[in-house]
Amino acid sequence: MKGFAWTSAPDLAAALRAGSATVAATMAAAPGPAAANAVILKAGGIDLLDLMKEGLLAPQRIVNLRGIPELGRIAEEPGGALRIGAMVTLAQLAGDPLIRARYGALAQAAGGSASPQIRHVATLGGNLLQRPRCWYFRSIHHDCARKGGRQCFAFMGENQYHAIFGQYGCAIVHPSTAATALVAFDASVELVGARGARRTVALENFLLGPEVDLQRENALAPGEILTAVLLPAPKPGVRSFHLRQGELDSFDWPIADVAVVLELGRDGACRRAGVVLGAAAPVPYRARGAESALAGQRIAEGTARSAAIAALAGATPLAKNAYKVPVFEALVRRAILGAAGQA
Amino acid sequence: MVGAGIIMTDGITRRQFLKGTGAAMSGVAALEAGLGAVAGAAQAAAVDAAAGTSPVEIVLDVNGARRRVAVEPQATLAEVLRGPLNLTGTKIGCDRGACSACTVWIDRVPVASCMMLAIDVGDRPVVTIEGLARGEQLHPVQAAFIAHDAIQCGFCTPGLVMSCAALLETNPAPSLDDVKAATSGHLCRCGTYPHAFAAVLDAAKSAKG
Amino acid sequence: MRAPGNVPGAYALEQMIDELAIRLAMDPLALRDRIDLSAVRREERRVGAARFGWSRRRAPGSDAGPVKRGLGMAQSYWGANVNTNAACEVRILRDGSVEILSSVQDIGTGIGTLLAQVVAEEMGLRPEEIVVRIGDTDFPAGPPSYGSITTASITPPARNAAWRALRELFEAAAPALGAPPENLIAKGGRIATADNARSLSFREAAATLRTDRISVVASRADDYGGFARKMGDSASARNALGGVQFAQVAVDVETGIVRVERVVAVQDCGRPMNPRQIESQVHGGVLMGMSYALCEERLLDRRTGHVLNADLEHYKIGRSREVPEIEMILLENYQGTSATDAYGIAEPANVATAPAIANAVFNAIGVRARQLPMTPATILAALGRIPGGRARA
Numbered sequence: 001m002k003g004f005a006w007t008s009a010p011d012l013a014a015a016l017r018a019g020s021a022t023v024a025a026t027m028a029a030a031p032g033p034a035a036a037n038a039v040i041l042k043a044g045g046i047d048l049l050d051l052m053k054e055g056l057l058a059p060q061r062i063v064n065l066r067g068i069p070e071l072g073r074i075a076e077e078p079g080g081a082l083r084i085g086a087m088v089t090l091a092q093l094a095g096d097p098l099i100r101a102r103y104g105a106l107a108q109a110a111g112g113s114a115s116p117q118i119r120h121v122a123t124l125g126g127n128l129l130q131r132p133r134c135w136y137f138r139s140i141h142h143d144c145a146r147k148g149g150r151q152c153f154a155f156m157g158e159n160q161y162h163a164i165f166g167q168y169g170c171a172i173v174h175p176s177t178a179a180t181a182l183v184a185f186d187a188s189v190e191l192v193g194a195r196g197a198r199r200t201v202a203l204e205n206f207l208l209g210p211e212v213d214l215q216r217e218n219a220l221a222p223g224e225i226l227t228a229v230l231l232p233a234p235k236p237g238v239r240s241f242h243l244r245q246g247e248l249d250s251f252d253w254p255i256a257d258v259a260v261v262l263e264l265g266r267d268g269a270c271r272r273a274g275v276v277l278g279a280a281a282p283v284p285y286r287a288r289g290a291e292s293a294l295a296g297q298r299i300a301e302g303t304a305r306s307a308a309i310a311a312l313a314g315a316t317p318l319a320k321n322a323y324k325v326p327v328f329e330a331l332v333r334r335a336i337l338g339a340a341g342q343a
Numbered sequence: 344m345v346g347a348g349i350i351m352t353d354g355i356t357r358r359q360f361l362k363g364t365g366a367a368m369s370g371v372a373a374l375e376a377g378l379g380a381v382a383g384a385a386q387a388a389a390v391d392a393a394a395g396t397s398p399v400e401i402v403l404d405v406n407g408a409r410r411r412v413a414v415e416p417q418a419t420l421a422e423v424l425r426g427p428l429n430l431t432g433t434k435i436g437c438d439r440g441a442c443s444a445c446t447v448w449i450d451r452v453p454v455a456s457c458m459m460l461a462i463d464v465g466d467r468p469v470v471t472i473e474g475l476a477r478g479e480q481l482h483p484v485q486a487a488f489i490a491h492d493a494i495q496c497g498f499c500t501p502g503l504v505m506s507c508a509a510l511l512e513t514n515p516a517p518s519l520d521d522v523k524a525a526t527s528g529h530l531c532r533c534g535t536y537p538h539a540f541a542a543v544l545d546a547a548k549s550a551k552g
Numbered sequence: 553m554r555a556p557g558n559v560p561g562a563y564a565l566e567q568m569i570d571e572l573a574i575r576l577a578m579d580p581l582a583l584r585d586r587i588d589l590s591a592v593r594r595e596e597r598r599v600g601a602a603r604f605g606w607s608r609r610r611a612p613g614s615d616a617g618p619v620k621r622g623l624g625m626a627q628s629y630w631g632a633n634v635n636t637n638a639a640c641e642v643r644i645l646r647d648g649s650v651e652i653l654s655s656v657q658d659i660g661t662g663i664g665t666l667l668a669q670v671v672a673e674e675m676g677l678r679p680e681e682i683v684v685r686i687g688d689t690d691f692p693a694g695p696p697s698y699g700s701i702t703t704a705s706i707t708p709p710a711r712n713a714a715w716r717a718l719r720e721l722f723e724a725a726a727p728a729l730g731a732p733p734e735n736l737i738a739k740g741g742r743i744a745t746a747d748n749a750r751s752l753s754f755r756e757a758a759a760t761l762r763t764d765r766i767s768v769v770a771s772r773a774d775d776y777g778g779f780a781r782k783m784g785d786s787a788s789a790r791n792a793l794g795g796v797q798f799a800q801v802a803v804d805v806e807t808g809i810v811r812v813e814r815v816v817a818v819q820d821c822g823r824p825m826n827p828r829q830i831e832s833q834v835h836g837g838v839l840m841g842m843s844y845a846l847c848e849e850r851l852l853d854r855r856t857g858h859v860l861n862a863d864l865e866h867y868k869i870g871r872s873r874e875v876p877e878i879e880m881i882l883l884e885n886y887q888g889t890s891a892t893d894a895y896g897i898a899e900p901a902n903v904a905t906a907p908a909i910a911n912a913v914f915n916a917i918g919v920r921a922r923q924l925p926m927t928p929a930t931i932l933a934a935l936g937r938i939p940g941g942r943a944r945a
């Protein structure tokens with residue numbers, strides 16, 4: 001790791017004054033003065049240290065967000081919506097009684113990520129903003145398209161853990177497991193700009209696929225700080241489930257993960273379904289086919305099975321990751337049944 | 344090795360010599376580990392004044408003692424513990440958060456010290472493997488690890504013990520699955536898991552009984 | 553990896569034997585009883601099958617749900633190898649302390665404990681009373697730590713050196729005990745006359761030494777009756793080592809996930825010196841074998857020549873949740889060929905695991921994974937469940 005200057009921001013205003021650059025823009029500008037002079041925000045620091053140790057990022061200054069109390073709170077808003085501060089850790093998310101009761105899939109997704117040691121430090125904001133885990137992207141030896149190079153090494157190379165949908169010039173899967181669940185719950189993110197202006201964006205729109213921008217995974221603007229994630233108040237009859245499958249059960253990135261949110265009526269029929277696939281595409285992949293297959297149906301083995309097949313329709317696997325298709329089919333079916341309490 | 348022409352006669356052991364080199368490489372300079380109560384805020388202010396790679400003086404609360412040490416901003420907690428603070432029980436396996444060999448407690452919770460900057464610890468108490476025993480009295484998990492031969496090369500052991508001891512703090516009667524979950528971030532290449540699991544379950548039982 | 557070379561070879565051979573048995577409509581154990589001449593392996597199969605419950609084995613695909621269980625077994629063969637450039641020094645000091653010195657190094661296998669055990673047993677002391685000094689090349693040459701040769705190479709000289717040092721102590725202490733040295737014994741921390749009529753504590757006996765210390769160096773002698781082969785410092789004992797392992801797996805045919813639920817490992821290593829340490833080595837062998845079978849793979853980018861998973865995140869190794877129930881049965885196979893009669897364990901315990909798992913996978917799902925590791929991609933391809941896909945080859 002290269003040296004840097006260090007600032008602990010005591011409050012949000014101080015952090016905003018620091019004039020931070022995004023990691024994506026900084027990496028795209030490297031090598032060059034813009035990259036060397038960059039001021040970068042640090043939350044838990046897990047992804048930041050990883051990038052810096054690999055020699056992929058060497059900011060001039062790091063601004064620590066850890067000392068800003070207002071970013072670390074989970075609070076219920078009037079009307080029942082939930083506001084989760086960006087600095088809330090994955091461990092807190094997994095253990096929070098309210099989240100477990102109302103947004104079970106989110107607690108499951110956060111609790112299944114990484115290792116206990118990482119979850120105790122990694123924050124929700126940092127988790128959503130972490131850079132992709134593609135091994136070519138993480139290697140200084142491969143100047144790939146996402147880093148401003150000319151080619152995607154994954155298309156012709158080792159792509160067993162890459163995307164099966166939406167690989168427009170880049171085949172990453174979005175690294176955040178929590179995002180899978182958050183998109184299924186229609187969460188949004190709250191951002192504060194350098195001049196203090198607040199905006200709220202649906203997470204689904206905040207995360208960007210390569211067809212929109214090949215070099216960044218989200219719409220974070222320079223100087224902006226992600227302050228909170230907002231979850232809408234749960235509708236009556238909502239049940240949710242998150243399932244992940246790694247090659248290993250202990251500490252492994254998922255090869256596939258699925259979040260299902262079902263809004264069940266009194267009659268047991270599904271009014272509305274959210275079905276989102278993680279580790280499937282450059283952004284959390286909303287399986288609209290599955291969602292409409294479930295709408296108006298009673299949940300049973302058969303409906304779940306056809307929804308699972310619909311979810312995978314249109315998949316475009318690469319040479320080494322077609323195995324993900326049957327894995328996802330099984331997971332979608334099981335997660336639907338899990339959400340309906342029939343697993 | 345000594346045979347390579349380095350003869351140390353002035354009381355520096357080979358280990359200290361190697362350690363010194365390691366610390367220099369990782370950008371950590373040792374200051375006298377004296378005491379001195381620097382208030383948290385003053386410390387933060389001093390830290391903020393740091394620019395570039397020049398060392399900053401911080402005070403770490405390690406194993407109940409306040410240790411003053413000069414660190415460069417990029418030094419990880421693991422490097423500072425092993426280098427200037429001479430607490431080499433904490434091991435660095437992967438240096439990327441992927442093996443948990445470097446596990447220590449911060450605020451009594453296990454974290455990967457290789458993925459935490461020393462400068463970011465602040466006044467939160469750190470406990471390392473050296474701080475687990477009460478004097479000569481081993482922590483029940485340590486004693487159980489010895490009794491069950493849950494140690495082979497020992498490289499993963501300090502971290503594993505820290506996770507298992509932390510588990511018993513919050514869950515005094517864990518199931519085997521609880522132990523597996525608490526240790527799921529650890530890598531033990533030697534395969535001590537079965538003996539380690541038995542040791543933790545045993546330690547839990549003996550603590551109760 | 554442990555047992556380099558042997559594991560891939562056994563993975564192929566042991567599956568072929570399994571396949572042959574199935575073609576012949578024979579129980580794999582019965583086929584091995586016909587073709588395997590080793591009496592040791594035969595006994596290992598017998599005790600292992602009984603403990604494991606081999607008779608529960610069913611036809612492939614017997615489970616109705618997506619998770620299919622299967623049982624399999626495989627064997628290992630490992631040369632009982634010795635390094636003859638293995639020596640140690642045993643010292644008795646006039647203050648009563650006893651030291652053993654050798655450049656042999658302990659990389660986690662516990663050789664330090666064994667050396668203390670051997671010297672202590674010879675001298676009638678407790679192991680914790682022996683000072684073990686190892687890992688320094690200034691000391692007499694120890695064996696290297698590979699090939700599962702350490703225990704077999706260095707414990708016999710430890711016993712011989714201790715025995716001779718003790719004779720010197722007897723010489724010194726004989727006058728004080730009023731008995732000829734050949735009538736003295738060492739027992740329970742005392743040097744005593746054979747009839748136990750008179751005795752001195754070990755420390756008192758050591759105080760009779762004329763010099764501050766006595767010291768004996770011994771090296772690894774040839775096995776009694778000679779070795780089967782010798783080349784330079786390397787030698788192989790006449791009888792090889794091995795083991796038989798049984799595995800139970802659960803295969804999810806929808807996700808391709810294989811989990812190992814139980815392993816019974818029957819192993820032999822001559823005279824077992826420290827069963828708990830042997831168990832640790834067997835755990836390591838089984839877990840490494842399981843990891844090799846299920847997930848370990850070095851991935852090289854063919855176009856740029858870089859290893860893509862040279863880290864502990866993407867080079868996958870089974871961890872806590874992958875650990876099956878492991879039971880070890882030690883077959884004590886005394887041969888009387890050296891002063892300790894001990895041979896190696898770490899690698900022979902590793903060789904049979906992956907093929908035992910592969911044979912169990914076949915028994916679960918009725919198709920063979922001819923590719924390693926048995927990841928979901930491998931298993932789903934073998935099952936023909938990948939749309940438009942072909943087996944990774």
Ligand SMILES: Cc1cc2nc3c(=O)[nH]c(=O)nc-3n(C[C@H](O)[C@H](O)[C@H](O)COP(=O)(O)OP(=O)(O)OC[C@H]3O[C@@H](n4cnc5c(N)ncnc54)[C@H](O)[C@@H]3O)c2cc1C
Nearest residue numbers: 043044045046047048114122123125126127129176177226
């Ligand atoms: C071995 C290993 C395994 C892992 N497995 C998983 C897994 O299974 N699933 C999963 O989801 N993740 C996994 N992770 C990734 C890990 O969860 C992320 O690295 C972590 O969540 C990042 O959070 P952080 O708080 O440490 O972020 P940081 O590293 O501090 O920040 C990440 C990025 O976000 C920016 N940033 C952070 N907070 C803000 C903010 N509030 N406003 C603006 N910008 C901000 C930073 O500038 C930086 O660019 C794994 C990581 C490791 C090391």
Ligand code: SF4
Nearest residue numbers: 134136144152170171
């Ligand atoms: S998948 Fe994306 S990040 Fe990976 S090599 Fe291709 S362009 Fe780069």
Ligand code: FES
Nearest residue numbers: 436437438443457
């Ligand atoms: S050294 Fe810190 S997790 Fe591996």
Ligand code: FES
Nearest residue numbers: 497499531532533
């Ligand atoms: S004891 Fe060697 S890695 Fe765990």
